[in-house]
Amino acid sequence: MINVVFVCLGNICRSPMAEAVLGNKIAGKNLQDRIKVDSAGTGDWHIGHPPHEGTRKILDEYQISYEGMVARQVTSKDFEQFDYVLCMDQANLGNLRKLPGGENAVIIPFMELLPDEVLREVPDPYFTGNFEEVYALINAGCDVLLDMIVKDKL
Ligand code: 4NP
Numbered sequence: 001m002i003n004v005v006f007v008c009l010g011n012i013c014r015s016p017m018a019e020a021v022l023g024n025k026i027a028g029k030n031l032q033d034r035i036k037v038d039s040a041g042t043g044d045w046h047i048g049h050p051p052h053e054g055t056r057k058i059l060d061e062y063q064i065s066y067e068g069m070v071a072r073q074v075t076s077k078d079f080e081q082f083d084y085v086l087c088m089d090q091a092n093l094g095n096l097r098k099l100p101g102g103e104n105a106v107i108i109p110f111m112e113l114l115p116d117e118v119l120r121e122v123p124d125p126y127f128t129g130n131f132e133e134v135y136a137l138i139n140a141g142c143d144v145l146l147d148m149i150v151k152d153k154l
Contacts, residue, residue: 008088011041011071016051040074042095054131089121113141
């Protein structure tokens with residue numbers, strides 16, 4: 001089993017969107033018994049909360065399920081339990097590096113999946129309000145990531 005976790009700040013906007021989008025692509029390729037996806041936040045404010053209304057709205061639009069998803073806070077155990085740890089921006093990366101074991105962990109900044117994009121971080125729609133922009137980046141990046149996982153590990 002390959003385990004993937006997306007990490008953002010609150011775990012209600014970007015990382016749950018990525019979890020749902022990648023999960024949907026995995027199901028589309030019938031790989032759900034081989035690849036599992038999760039998400040977490042570096043902050044603790046939204047523990048137990050469902051995805052943000054803006055994330056739910058966009059996932060509904062694209063008919064992607066987020067059923068049962070609730071926010072949790074990342075822990076250093078995640079570095080051991082997940083094969084792929086992806087973060088949405090440089091602040092997330094800095095916060096992950098501060099956790100025990102974080103200094104040497106392999107952490108992929110999400111935008112490294114999209115080297116031709118001008119944006120080098122996934123913007124936080126909690127502040128920008130632009131969930132469509134984030135969806136487009138996440139959708140494109142998850143295609144690249146899934147190809148990468150299939151080629152590397154399956
Ligand atoms: P996310 O967005 O990191 O994409 O989930 C945020 C959600 C909540 C907060 C900040 C960012 N907050 O400050 O509560």
